[in-house]
Amino acid sequence: MPEETGFALVDRDLRVEQFSELFARFAAPGQTVAAGSKLEELYPEVFGLEEIVAHLLDAPGESFAIVCVHRETSAQEEYLLDLKLVALTAPAEARAPLLFTVTDRTARHRLQQQAIQQKNELLLMQAMLGPQQQVLAKSILGNSPAMMQLKAAVQKIAHAPASTILLQGESGTGKSHVARMIHYLTFDGQMPFIELNCAALPENLLEAELFGYEKGAFTNALKAKKGLIEEAEGGTLFLDEIGELTPNLQAKLLHVIETRKFRRLGSNQEQQVHMRCLAATNRDLKTAIAEKKFREDLYYRLNVVSLTLPPLRELGDDIILLAEQFIERYRLEFKKNVTGLEESARRLLRQYDWPGNVRELRNLIERAMIFCETSSLKASDLALPKTLAAQPPSPSFLLPEQGLQLEELEKSLLQQALERAHGNKTRAATLLGLSRDTFRYRLEKFDIA
Known part of the structure; x- marks a missing residue:
C-alpha cells in the first residue's frame, strides 16, 4: 500500500487557509473541512500546542510530529497516520506561516506492530522454554552400559571448567547435545554457550567470525565486530567439525587455547579471554595427522579429555x-x-x-x-x-576338528574387514560388530596400520 500525504496551510491561530483532498479525508469524523476551520477541531491531536506553535514561528524550518495516530473515518475505515507541523522558511512574510501534513503510514505501522508482537511472543516462548531446555540439556537418555559410562564421564568433566574436551563419534550421535549438557552442568546456564560449525563457512569468513575484526580491516568492514571467541568470554566455545579447519586457522586456534589470548583482524592489540573450548569431529583425527591435514600439537591440546559417543x-x-x-x-x-x-x-x-x-x-x-x-x-x-x-541373522561358525589359532583368525578377520571397508575403520568395525574404540584397540594389538 503506497504512503500518501495530505497537507494544509494554516495561520498563526491554527486556522486552515488551504487544504488538499487527502487532508479533508483524514479529518475527524463528523467535521466539515473548509477554509477558516480550526485545525484542532479537524485533528484533535494538535489541541494544546500553543507553546509549540510559538516556538516554531521563531524557528523557521523546524517541525513537530505526532506519529501513529489512530483514525477511523466516517466510512468506518481504520488508518494509522503521522501528523507534522512545519514552520515555513519565511513566516513573517507569510499569511499562513505553518504547513500541516498528514501521511498515511498504515501499512508501515502495522508491519512494525506485527514485528514487535512477534518479538514479544518469541521472548515469552523463550522464557517458557528456557527452564525446559536447561533440564533437557542436563539429561542424556539411555540406560545401556555405554550411555551410563558417558553420563558418569560428563558429570566428572563438569567439575573441570578450564579443561579442553574433544567429542568424537559418528555423525548424528548427539555431540552438540552433549556439549550443551557439559556447559549447563558447568555454568548452570548463566554464561554464554557459543557454537560454530567449522565446515559451514569458507576460511576467510570463518576467521572473521572466530576472531572478530576492527573497522577497515577489510573491504566492507564498516565498523568493528566482536568475534565468537570474544562472545564466549566466561562460558563455552563449541567448535563442531573441528577436523575441517584449515592449517592456518588450526595454528591460530592453538595459540588461543594455549595462551588464552587473541587478536581481532586488523588489530595489533592482544586481548585476554577466559572460556572453555569444546571441539567435536566425526573424522579420524589420527589419520588426518598422518596425512598432514591436522596439526598433531593441536590434537593433543584438544584431547586433554576425550569422549567417544557410541553409535x-x-x-x-x-x-x-x-x-x-x-x-x-x-x-x-x-x-x-x-x-x-x-x-x-x-x-x-x-x-x-x-x-x-x-x-x-x-x-x-x-x-x-x-x-x-x-x-x-x-x-x-x-x-x-x-x-x-531387516538384517539377516549372523551365520554360525563350526570349529574345525583339528582346531585353529584364534589370534591368527582374529587378525585375518580384522584385515578382511578393513579391505572390504576400503580402509574405513568405522565401517570395518561395524562389519565385525565392534565399537570403534574396540576395533582400534585390536588393530593396535596386532600392529595393523
Whole structure:
C-alpha cells in the first residue's frame, strides 16, 4: 500500500487557509473541512500546542510530529497516520506561516506492530522454554552400559571448567547435545554457550567470525565486530567439525587455547579471554595427522579429555527409549493422539543399522508422526530402507576338528574387514560388530596400520 500525504496551510491561530483532498479525508469524523476551520477541531491531536506553535514561528524550518495516530473515518475505515507541523522558511512574510501534513503510514505501522508482537511472543516462548531446555540439556537418555559410562564421564568433566574436551563419534550421535549438557552442568546456564560449525563457512569468513575484526580491516568492514571467541568470554566455545579447519586457522586456534589470548583482524592489540573450548569431529583425527591435514600439537591440546559417543546401533533398547521421547515431543507439537510404538515397530527399530544415528531416528519419527492416523506407530509407519530394515541373522561358525589359532583368525578377520571397508575403520568395525574404540584397540594389538 503506497504512503500518501495530505497537507494544509494554516495561520498563526491554527486556522486552515488551504487544504488538499487527502487532508479533508483524514479529518475527524463528523467535521466539515473548509477554509477558516480550526485545525484542532479537524485533528484533535494538535489541541494544546500553543507553546509549540510559538516556538516554531521563531524557528523557521523546524517541525513537530505526532506519529501513529489512530483514525477511523466516517466510512468506518481504520488508518494509522503521522501528523507534522512545519514552520515555513519565511513566516513573517507569510499569511499562513505553518504547513500541516498528514501521511498515511498504515501499512508501515502495522508491519512494525506485527514485528514487535512477534518479538514479544518469541521472548515469552523463550522464557517458557528456557527452564525446559536447561533440564533437557542436563539429561542424556539411555540406560545401556555405554550411555551410563558417558553420563558418569560428563558429570566428572563438569567439575573441570578450564579443561579442553574433544567429542568424537559418528555423525548424528548427539555431540552438540552433549556439549550443551557439559556447559549447563558447568555454568548452570548463566554464561554464554557459543557454537560454530567449522565446515559451514569458507576460511576467510570463518576467521572473521572466530576472531572478530576492527573497522577497515577489510573491504566492507564498516565498523568493528566482536568475534565468537570474544562472545564466549566466561562460558563455552563449541567448535563442531573441528577436523575441517584449515592449517592456518588450526595454528591460530592453538595459540588461543594455549595462551588464552587473541587478536581481532586488523588489530595489533592482544586481548585476554577466559572460556572453555569444546571441539567435536566425526573424522579420524589420527589419520588426518598422518596425512598432514591436522596439526598433531593441536590434537593433543584438544584431547586433554576425550569422549567417544557410541553409535545408535550399539545402544540396544535405548533406541526404543529415544524413539518414545521423540514421539512425545512431536505428539505435543503436531497435536496428535499417538502414544507409543506397536511391537512390530519396536522390532524393526532394533533390527535397523542406523547409519545416521540419533539424527536419523528423530527424522524418522517426525515423518511418521506427521502421517500417522492411529493411536500408535506401526512398522508400516516407519519409512526405513527396505534393504537395510531387516538384517539377516549372523551365520554360525563350526570349529574345525583339528582346531585353529584364534589370534591368527582374529587378525585375518580384522584385515578382511578393513579391505572390504576400503580402509574405513568405522565401517570395518561395524562389519565385525565392534565399537570403534574396540576395533582400534585390536588393530593396535596386532600392529595393523
